[in-house]
Amino acid sequence: MKKWEIAVIPGDGIGKEVVPAALDVLKTVADVHGGISFSFTEFPWSCDYYMEHGKMMPDDGLETLRNFDAIFLGAVGNPKFVPDHISLWGLLLKIRREFEQVINIRPAKYFRGLSSPLTEPRDFDFIVVRENSEGEYSEVGGRIHRGEDEIAIQNAVFTRKGTERAMRYAFELARKRKRHVTSATKSNGIFHTMPFWDEVFADVKRDYPDVATASYHIDALAAFFVTRPHTFDVVVASNLFGDILTDLGGAIMGSIGIAPAANINVNGKYPSMFEPVHGSAPDIYGKGIANPIGQIWTAKLMLDHFGEEELGALLLQTIEDVTADGIKTPDLGGTATTKEVTEEICRRLRKRG
C-alpha cells in the first residue's frame, strides 16, 4: 500500500468549500484504486488565523509543512479584513519562495459541456509554465516621502538561472506534448528585463531543435488566447504575465473556477504545493455554489506528481463526463451546487472502479 502524507490548508472563503470537496474525491479515488491511501492533516492558516494571531501561519509553520509529501491548498485572502499583499506574502508566496517551488504549471483545455464564452471554441489544450520565484513579484524596492512627493519603487528581478530554468522546464514539457513553446515577452516596452528574457529564450531554444517556437508580446498573446487558443501547446511566461494569462485561460474554458495549478519544487528538497488558479471568491462564499472542479483538477495534478498518471487521467475523464452531462455550478451556466457536482464525480468514480 502506497501512502502519501498531505498537509491541507483550506485557507479563506471558498477554499473552505472546495477543499473538503476535493478531499472527498481523493478519498474516493483511493478506495477505488485499493492500493493507495492518503493521510490528510489540516492546518487553519488563513486570514481568520491572522486576525487571531497577527500572522498568517505560526513561526514554525514551514518547519511543520516540510515533512509532508505535498501541500494541498485552497485559496488565501479576505480583503475586507486583511490587505491582500499581507495575506498573500504571509502564506502562499512564503511557501512558494521558501520551498523553492520555482515553477507553476497551469493547464487549460476545452472539454465537452464547458460553457466557453468563445463563440466557436476549437479543441484547445495548452499549459502555461509560470516562473514562480522572482520576476515582477519581488520585495525589492520601497516607498519614501509623503504627500505630493511620495515615491513607490518596485523592482523586477530576472536572474539568468530562474529564467533559464522556467524555459528549460517548458521545452522539456513540450517534448512530451506537441513540441511547441511560445514565449510571452514585452521587449518593446520593458527596456531591460524583457530583452534579457528574449536573449535567454534564444539561447535555450538552441538546445531543443526538435521543438518549434514562437514569441509574442504579452498584449498580442493575450488577444491570441481569445482568438486562436487552439494554436498553443506550452507557453512560458514570467511571474506576472503567467498570472494574468492563466485567469484568461480559465475564462476561455468557461470559468476561472475550473483552472488548476501546481507549484513544483524541482530540486526535490521540499514538498510541492497544489492549489487552483482562483482565489477565495468572497462574492460567492457561503452560498454552496463554488465550482469545485478547479480544486478537483488540481488534485489530479497532485496524483500525476505522485506518479499515478493513470488515476489522474481517470479523474479528469470523470470530471469531463460530469460537465458534458450538464451537472454544473452557476459560473458554468448550471444550477448544481458544490456538493452535487462533487457527489456526482465520486459516484461515477465508484461506478468505474
Ligand SMILES: NC(=O)c1ccc[n+]([C@@H]2O[C@H](COP(=O)([O-])OP(=O)(O)OC[C@H]3O[C@@H](n4cnc5c(N)ncnc54)[C@H](O)[C@@H]3O)[C@@H](O)[C@H]2O)c1
Ligand atoms: N492563489 C490564491 O490563493 C489566490 C488567487 C487569486 C486571488 N486570491 C485572493 O482572493 C481574493 C479574491 O480575489 P479576486 O476576486 O481577485 O479573485 P477570485 O479568483 O477569488 O474571484 C474572481 C471571480 O471569479 C469567481 N470565482 C473564483 N473561483 C470560483 C469558483 N471556484 N467557482 C465559481 N466562481 C469562482 C469569483 O466569484 C469572482 O467573481 C483576494 O483576497 C485575492 O488576493 C488568492
Ligand SMILES: O=C(O)C[C@@H](O)C(=O)O
Ligand atoms: O498573484 C498570485 O500569484 C496569487 C494568485 O493570483 C495566483 O494566481 O496564485
Ligand SMILES: [K+]
Ligand atoms: K488558489
Ligand SMILES: [Mn+2]
Ligand atoms: Mn492569479
